[in-house]
Amino acid sequence: MDAEVEHNGQEILTGLEENVTRLVARLSEYRKENEQLKSEVSSLQNILRSFKLPGTEGQAGAVPGTSDEGFSYAGKLQIRQKLVLLLQKIERELRGEKAGF
Secondary structure, three states, X not given: OHHHHHHHHHHHHHHHHHHHHXXXXXXXXXXXXXXXXXXXHHHHHHHHHHOOOOOXXXXXXXXXXXXXXXXXXXXXXXXXXXXXXXXXXXXXHHHHHHHOO
């Protein structure tokens, strides 16, 4: 009976070791993916920070609300705010997933 219990114990340990190995491999994959996503978000944030709305280039002294490009100043500002909110939402979701590990 002791031999049977010992054999079952070894099987359980082997199974646990295999599960741990698989979990470590998955965690490693998730970390790589997380780093790639962080890099993409960072890149998008940099693009957004340097983003020049149509009609704003070369208009240092331009009066808000007067645009020849078809977008009003308020419209351009609204587009920029929506982009910022979108990036913030993506970043929150990534942080939420990271906290789950």
